[in-house]
Each structure stands twice: as structure tokens, then as C-alpha cells.
Amino acid sequence: MTDSHIPGDGVRQRNLSRLLRLVHQGGPLSRATLTETTGLNRSTIADLVSELARRALVVEQAPAAVGRVGRPSPVVAASPDVVAIAANPEVDALEIAAIGLDRTVRLRDRIELDHLATPDEIAGLLAARITQWRGDALASARIVAVGLAVPGLVRAIDGLVRTAPHLGWTDAPVRDLVARATGLPTTVGNDASLGVIAEHLFGAGRGVDDLVYLNGGASGIGGGLIVQGMAVGGAGGYAGEFGQNRPGIANVTDRRAGAGVLEDEVSRARLLAVAGLASADEPTLAAVLHTSTSPSVTEEVARQRRILSTALANAVNVLNPSVVVLGGFLATLAGPDLDGLLQAVRAQAMPACAEDLEIRPALLAEDRLLVGAAEAAFDALLRDPTTLA
Known part of the structure; x- marks a missing residue:
């Protein structure tokens, strides 16, 4: 050539x-x-x-x-044959996808986990699945990089996972481990920070310059910010940790976690428990909650919505976004009464800050974190296409 x-x-x-x-x-x-x-x-x-x-x-x-x-x-x-491998390790599963440069999700797999996988295990699982796909469905594709969306604090300069408390990871060199195991350039980012980029480029936040995104997953609640059209990462890349804020709970009977943080009160695990599910993917949990006639399910959903509305009002007062996007189980909580949640937020926010506010469910649904991880993997190629011979 x-x-x-x-x-x-x-x-x-x-x-x-x-x-x-x-x-x-x-x-x-x-x-x-x-x-x-x-x-x-x-x-x-x-x-x-x-x-x-x-x-x-x-x-x-x-x-x-x-x-x-x-x-x-x-x-x-x-080209659909230029492919990034995207992954999202969680407490109960490893989600993996092969996503083409044309944004098609060519392959997707969910590996259920019955224990907290170590970074080395995640690297090994990824390497094995990539090897399998290369010998089959991706035989004619060019895999250019790997992107990981991790539920934890990821240092921007080198992809070191400083802490992913629900996974039990501390100062884990995930980028280097995966790069060695797969032989591919690897990028690691916070899951919600990558999710907001995906929704901003292709989803519910497309064309929105001031956006707050909250992601609800098995590991808790993370967030991402777009301010004046730019992703905000903070000094170390750790911005957006809404789940670690102390929630304002007006009704003392709504409190379940003592002095816990937001993700202790607004919790996927609590929703699974009242729904009688040991585990579930997002569509399954949403279907069970929305069709249940159990008073305990109705009461828990209402309780979590009240606390979530206060947390969102605080974010609206601080950041004055035009749109709030909710992903994962938070989109399920918003559910069929999106307007009711919006009105609850407006009732607690400064009127001027919330007067033009919209709340939207993540349009990319289950793909949002994987699409964001793929964007991170494609970034070097998009900045300089001549790097790919």
C-alpha cells in the first residue's frame, strides 16, 4: 500500500x-x-x-x-469492518460488544459472573472472547482497539482505576493488563463519563450543549457532564460522582441506609429485592417493575423517585442543564411517569434554573456504555486516520 x-x-x-x-x-x-x-x-x-x-x-x-x-x-x-471491542465489567456480569466504525453493534455477549472478577480475570475473559470472535464472525474485520467502561474512579492520564468499590478494585492497572492480554491498544474510562459521550453524540442528548447524565447500574450511580458542548472530566478525570453525594431526604421514613449516600438509597439492589429477583438485565427488571401490582414494589419505586427528584434538583441548581438524561435502572424509575418526575424536580429547584428543563431516558438503552467505550477506543484513529496502515 x-x-x-x-x-x-x-x-x-x-x-x-x-x-x-x-x-x-x-x-x-x-x-x-x-x-x-x-x-x-x-x-x-x-x-x-x-x-x-x-x-x-x-x-x-x-x-x-x-x-x-x-x-x-x-x-x-x-467501514463496518473496522471494529472496536467495548466492555463493561460489573459486579454480576461482563458485557462485551464488537462495534463497527459505522456504529453497528456487530456482536454482543454477556458473561454472567458469580463472584467479583479481578482485573486479571476481566483481561483474560476479554482476550479469550476476542480470540474466539477473530476465528469466527470477525475473521475479516480489523480490530483496532479495546475500550472499557468501568464503574469507578479512573485516572484520565493513564487509565489507572483508582477505586471501583463495588468491584473491589483499588489502584488497578486495568489498561495495561488488558493491553497485554489482548495485544491491542486499550482505553479505560468511567462508565457514566463514557455513557454521557455516547448519549451526547448519538442518543437523547444529541445536539444538547448543557447536559447532565446519571447512570444507574449494578454498582451504583455514576454521572457525566456536558457543559457548553464539552465533556467535563475534572482535574483528575473523576467528575460526575453523583452517587456519592449525601442525599436530601425530606421524609424521615424514606431513609433506609442511615447516613448512606445517594446510591445506597436509590438502588438497583433494592429494586431487585422487592421484585423478588436475584439478578436481571435492564429490560427484565423494567418489565417486572412496570407490570407488578405488589404494594411493596409500588412503594419502593415511589420512595426512590422522591429521593432521586431531590438529587436531580440539586444538580439542576448547580449546573443549570437544559436536559437531564437517565440511564439504566434510573430510566426504569422514571418509567411511564416522566412528567411526574420532572414536576417533582421543578418543585425543589430554583424556578429559573429548571424552567426549560427536560428529563429524558437514555435513547441508547443497554448499548449506551458500550457505545461510549467504543468511542474512547476509536478516538486515536478518528484524530489521526493515518495511524491505521
């Missing part, structure tokens, strides 16, 4: 990056649309698309000719 990239040619690299990001995030686009969007001339677009195609990062498709006059412009799409 001839490499047309000239070392130090920053303008060309940025233009290749821009085009690849456009078709990755926006889906298939015609050359004419790429020309109009970027302001580059047609010959430059043709040259850049040709290079991306030579690198097998994009494919060109025949355009639909319906309703068009003159010669139609070819359509450029991100």
Missing part, C-alpha cells in the same frame, strides 16, 4: 480526521454534502475520500437516483 501521508502534514491529517469523524458520527454522506459541510473543494474531497478508502476506513456506495437531476454524488460511509 502506498502511504500518501506526509509526516508533519497537519492540515491534511486534520482534514482526513474531519471527514472520517463526519461519516462516523453522521452516517453515510454524499461527497456533495461533505464538500458543502467542510467548505473544501470537490477535488480535495475526492482526494481525501480516496485516501480513506485506500486505508479501508470508508466505503463508497452508489447513491439513490430518485428525484435527482444530473449526475448523483457518491455516498461515503464508515
